[in-house]
Amino acid sequence: MATQRPPANPRPGPEAWSSGSTPDGRAIISFHHVDLEYEDQKALADVTFSIANGEFVCLTGPSGAGKSSILRLVAMDAFPTKGQVIVRGMPATRMNRGRVPQLRREIGFVFQDFRLLEDRSVEQNVAFAQLVVGVPHLQILQNVMRVLTQVGLYDKRHRLPRQLSGGEQQRVAIARAMVNSPKILLADEPTGNLDPVTAQEIIDLLFRVNDSGTCVLFSTHDHEIVKTFGQRVLVVDGGRLLSDERRRVPVDRSASLVDHMYRAPAEAAPTAQRPARREPAHA
Ligand SMILES: Nc1ncnc2c1ncn2[C@@H]1O[C@H](COP(=O)(O)OP(=O)(O)OP(=O)(O)O)[C@@H](O)[C@H]1O
Ligand SMILES: [Mg+2]
DSSP states (O other), X not given: OOOOOOOSOOSSOGGGSOTTOOOGGGEEEEEEEEEEEETTEEEEEEEEEEEETTOEEEEEOSXXXXXXXXXXXXXXXXXXXXXXXXXXXXXXXXXXXXXXXXXXXXXXXXXXXXXXXXXXXXXXXXXXXXXXXXXXXXXXXHHHHXXXXXXXXXXXXXXXXXXXXXXXXXXXHHHHHHTTOOSEXXXXXXXXXXXXXXXXXXXXXXXXXXXXXXXXXXXXXXXXXXXXXXXXXXXXXXXXXXXXXXXXXXXOTXXXXXXXXXXXXXXOOOOOOOOXXXXXXXX
């Protein structure tokens, strides 16, 4: 039976704002008429949007649309050719390059191809993210234990990446991105190549990260995820932002993405995918 409940994350209250604009004071990411060119290839054209602190946003569009390019700009792994990108109050300009490492400490990045260190164990992979930012040893041990428990991989902490399934490797990548308690988590196709059940687990995990206050921006070209996603969806195509939809789908705890996909069409009511509220993923 469907169970209604209030939205799990009421923080941003984005419904009150008009599409594509958030009050400046609350924006953690803002793009203002952004173009991005790679050598002679134009990847983004006139992209404008902003994301408030604590929001959970899905970025979608076909292959080559510009999704990864948007994530790269947020991580300041690329700089706009025209227009302005501001992340946590810092404008993305080449002059600010020296400050990028500091900003990156506040951003977790989950890559589609995981990019785990193949010769290191699960816990060493996660610990590495803390070592590079100079966290004391004892604290690293505690933090690694905490995030591996949160992603359900504490028991497999001594395994090498190749001894894990694809979904488990993705959870290690998310644990590594979470361990520094980022303000922003960027996930590029985190459900790519995963079966629907595992994909849903990954989305649920991202919801839990968001429940702790982290702003989450993830990309996907999975239509089923987009169809059932009850939060904000940005659609890009050909480098342009086609739509910015703030959905307000009633929450149905009884239905998951998997239910939605495997139930007969007549039974499958539109659902939001936010699971029941859980304990914060990290303090
Ligand atoms: N390093 C690069 N050099 C030149 N062109 C690039 C580079 N990276 C991306 N592009 C081009 O920019 C455009 C946008 O690419 P982007 O990777 O952002 O798309 P995407 O939406 O993430 O696609 P996918 O779903 O396949 O990952 C594409 O036309 C792509 O060929
Ligand atoms: Mg991409």
